[in-house]
Amino acid sequence: MIPFKKWFGGGKQQNDELIAKLAADNIPNHVAVIMDGNGRWAQKRGLPRVAGHHSGMKNVKKITMAADAIGVKVLTLYAFSTENWKRPKEEVEYLMKLPLEFFPKEIEELIANNVQIRMTGWQEGLPDYTLKAIQDAIDQTRNNTGLILNFALNYGSRKEMLSGVKRLAQDMRTGKIDENQVDESLFSSYLLTHPLPDPDLLIRTSGELRISNFMMWQLAYSELWFTDLCWPEFSEQHFYEAIQEYQRRARRYGGL
Template sequence: MMSFRKWFGSKPEGEQAALKLDADNIPNHVAVIMDGNGRWAQKRGLPRVAGHHSGMKNVKKITMAANSIGVKVLTMYAFSTENWKRPKEEVDYLMKLPMEFFPKEIDELIANNVQIRMTGWPEGLPNYTLKAVQDAIDQTKHNTGLILNFALNYGSRKEMLNGIQRLAQDMKENKVAADEVDEALFSKYLLTDPLPDPDLLIRTSGELRISNFMLWQLAYSELYFTDLCWPEFTEPHFYEAIGEYQRRARRYGGL
């Protein structure tokens, strides 16, 4: 069995929570809707951007927690196609966070064999945002451990419509026959290919919705909602979510 002694950090409650987990039933892919940064800040009399900064710092903590127990893919919903509707000042701040996060954390991510990926549309993102993300992708592309996948400028309905259009074009060009189209084939036309579908979705801040995130991929994922805002969702809380996942029976429509 896998040892959890390599848990990253010094909080004994986190290590104890990790040690209680079943090492043979760790979700391969965990997706996280990191919600509540702004509300967390406002409750403390701080500007919303202060919450986003605290949330950014929490990304590494949860990444290391996931890596320590053997999660293979961790997808973080960082910015949706709908988030462009937010105030320009807030959007501009969010776009600059990768420039701060990756240079500060990249050495530690590399040391822990973490590979960075991005799921989303580069179109519309500032060049400085894309450069920060692409540099991190390039620096970690040979790593073979946890895949830290950022859903950035991502929206699931757009993703599926785009996939349908590409599939229709391939059928028009006789590259694909109608009787060849099944779930596995369609999945290859989605931005998440070749990543496996999430086994577990975690959403913070008490909201009970999916918010246009991986609508196709989450069909049989276990859903975990917590009232905690993202900046206060610590490593023990992450392990608690994994423990709840392990207490559920996944039947995929069967008995």
């Protein structure tokens, strides 16, 4: 394990104090994050939007290790949606090149911390160089057994559900599946996130109060936590505050 101080720098004591306040037996297994506000963060500072994306990329490691430090099993980061292709070409091209910078720079420490990289989304449409950078990271961390760092890249929930319905219908037509077998668990197995557990907690930065076509099936009973902070300024301390709020809530799943 990389020493805690190396990942968190001078804020180790403050982070230790926040971690000590958390109930170790009530840590969310799966935390999903909509990393929003990179462009707005940059524009407020008179910088180009891509500068915000670069700062946001550097924040990924900090939050990954914050999650790992408290025993989160899965951290899913919404990196690029199926709708993000509508953004200016130059911005999209910059976003597609970020994995080429992030993974070579961080992969050794991710491996040392037993982090496993995964991707949820469609490969179609992604540049070859983007796919290679991600696949190399997946291959290098395949045997790791610690935190799963799952990037939702070229992902959209409506497309995911429609694709799942079509594959399920095909299996029913061919007799592989009987209609009486179809339940929530079976349908979940046709989604891109299978076999990951549904998120216990969703965090969204930047002040937007919506889920933006992200894991709509999987978030059915997730706790939602929103912050006005943009992603580049969302710190480990803020992450632990979200966990604290999660632990204060009672999850009833429709019951009393």
